[in-house]
Amino acid sequence: MSSSRTRLDVLLSEAARGDRVALARLLSVVERGGEPSRSLAGLAYRYEPPYTVGLTGAPGAGKSTLTNRLITSARKGWPESGRDPEPVAQAAVLAVDPSSPFSGGAILGDRVRMQDHATDPSVFIRSMATRGHLGGLALAVPDALRVLGAAGFPLVLVETVGVGQMEVEVAAAADSTVVVVTPGWGDSMQANKAGLLEVADVFVINKADRPGAREARRDLEQMLDMSHPGSWRPPVVETVASTGEGVDHLWAEVSRHRAHLRTSNDLGRRRRDRAAHVLRRVVTAVVLDQVRLVADGEAFARCVREVDAGSLDPYTAAERLLGDGSAWGGTGPWHPGGA
């Protein structure tokens, strides 16, 4: 373990010096999970996390094209930081598709998707899948973000495909979350409108040159009139990603949101909430993993036979299998909910 940690330390130094192969290998370590990824987390969490912008929205909304354009705008720097903003030295894109079994190996696909930046050494693009990562993408992505932070990236865009619970959760774990819709979006995302409203810091109506853009905006503004939590009202930006129209404006709004987070101290609060969320996830994942081990054991099989035979009820069996829980951070004997 300590030798693997030394090896990871070396890879991390190389990645921080701009070695993309080293960085790619580190992200594969995250994806594969297990002991090496935990050792890597032990190193990576020491560094400042990058500023993360999450993009989510229904498939076909043009997120990849938009992300591609957004990098160009982002590289010019944060507009709110003055007339001549300092350029962002390097940026990374994590493309996350929970439904896909493929991952970082899909380099060609990545290059095609983000062709404007394929040859730009200061832009790093990577697809992510889970493979064996304990806790799945919901933990692999935060870990990957910390690795990118440790490698010196000040900015990461996280693009998720789809608007399922997992995709929205991943995008919502960003500092600024951009929800991408298109004219006529209402029908396709009916079921998830409330969830998207809750996580959006900025709304984008992409393909805004198509009919229905005005109605989409009216829809969104009405929803926002009814309920936007806190002091930040998510702006609604119109873009045409295929031509780049509106993308600088979108970046300016993301930048304005970042400035708001900083001045309101919401950034610190968000990051603490996120740390709590990640820790809760890790604890749950570790524990469920343990349940799998318990359920594979001979003691479990014995209990099943007894429950089946009517000589034991499942609650008493669980109590017997789990012990009295005294090793559980001193919370004492377990007492299930509702008791």
Next chain:
Amino acid sequence: MSSSRTRLDVLLSEAARGDRVALARLLSVVERGGEPSRSLAGLAYRYEPPYTVGLTGAPGAGKSTLTNRLITSARKGWPESGRDPEPVAQAAVLAVDPSSPFSGGAILGDRVRMQDHATDPSVFIRSMATRGHLGGLALAVPDALRVLGAAGFPLVLVETVGVGQMEVEVAAAADSTVVVVTPGWGDSMQANKAGLLEVADVFVINKADRPGAREARRDLEQMLDMSHPGSWRPPVVETVASTGEGVDHLWAEVSRHRAHLRTSNDLGRRRRDRAAHVLRRVVTAVVLDQVRLVADGEAFARCVREVDAGSLDPYTAAERLLGDGSAWGGTGPWHPGGA
């Protein structure tokens, strides 16, 4: 606890003597969860479980009407047991709606739904919800079935509303699972066809007097041609629940399935699998409950602050919060998946 157990013992004896009020109170204990429901499980799991028939299908397929009719057929007895089958002395219906916060209190609703049996003392009808039950309906329903078994019911029909994952899981935990479709069902249940195919022991095309019944049957038979697991091919029965047409035939097929389970010894295997499934669920639920306790504690808050400050990674934090797992049925120190 032992006095509450004595009280439960008394209620159970009363319920077994036909006291419906006592039985209703016991099922409320199950719904509310907590310590009393665990004590009740300790009593109820000693008895033979009832034979359970699960009915699931999309809302609007006519499941309530069908269930109502099916009780009438069922009360005549199991056809495969001879020319003059012995009548089933009493039967219960559990109507389960995971999306509804309401429960057993909705007696009027139950009576309206099952009006043919509202005044029949040998038919017991009950809606179920979860309230506080640890593990939700997936555990409350098995517990309720055991309570009904302990109260002397040889047969319980479990009707679930909807074809979501939970509904299908609950219905699939029956001895015989009936999947109810209607002509034109293919469109409405596209997403879940494979899942329904997997759990169905008997298919019913209800409202078979409507156009499209023949196509629905052809659809189902084609699906079954391609894949039906094991030695039992689910029959496809046509019914018109509103008139009662075909319902005796449906009951005969359920009865034939029961006979198949008994002669093939699949009933024992199924029940053992189910005991294992319930036990896994209980262990998971207990443990997740414990996670909630851990996450509410001061040690957790301290770890969050350290993770946020960069002095601790979440995996090391989880290890610290959970101890070394040695109280976990002797499986030794935890080692997460993929390691």
